[in-house]
Amino acid sequence: xxxxxxxxxxxxxxxxxxxxxxxxxxxxxxxxxxxxxxxxxxxxxxxxxxxxxxxxxxxxxxxxxxxxxxxxxxxxxxxxxxxxxxxxxxx
Numbered sequence: 581x582x583x584x585x586x587x588x589x590x591x592x593x594x595x596x597x598x599x600x601x602x603x604x605x606x607x608x609x610x611x612x613x614x615x616x617x618x619x620x621x622x623x624x625x626x627x628x629x630x631x632x633x634x635x636x637x638x639x640x641x642x643x644x645x646x647x648x649x650x651x652x653x654x655x656x657x658x659x660x661x662x663x664x665x666x667x668x669x670x671x
Contacts, residue, residue, distance in 0.1 A: 581658035583611055588666055594622045608639060609652040611662060626664065636667040 585601045595601050595618075603618060605611030616623040626637050632652075633639065639646045639654075640663040646654045656662070 581606070581656065583656050583659075584661045585611065585615060586661065586663040588664055590666065591622060591625060591664070594619045594625070605656055607650075607652065607656055608633075608641070608646055608654045608662070611656060612652070636669075638665040638667060639663070640665065 581604060582602050583605060585603050587595050587599055587601060589599075592599060601615065601618060603611050603614040605614050612623055612626060626634060628634055641649065641654055641656065642660055643663075646652070
């Protein structure tokens with residue numbers, strides 16, 4: 581199944597300056613593996629050493645925050661859109 585992934589500007593250097601990438605996966609975790617195969621090095625920016633999603637990177641499936649769904653196990657369907665949004669902090 582093909583899923584559209586929206587890549588934030590700071591990570592686009594890993595996607596040959598593409599803002600969107602088509603990947604496959606039955607859930608977010610599988611999508612990250614597919615994304616890593618297509619764009620080597622991107623998973624290290626999105627996941628920690630244990631393979632868990634980094635806390636300061638938010639993932640949305642069709643505008644739904646995966647933290648309120650099933651996290652990395654959130655299922656994906658053909659045509660879904662996954663947004664990767666880095667958290668912004670400041671004061």
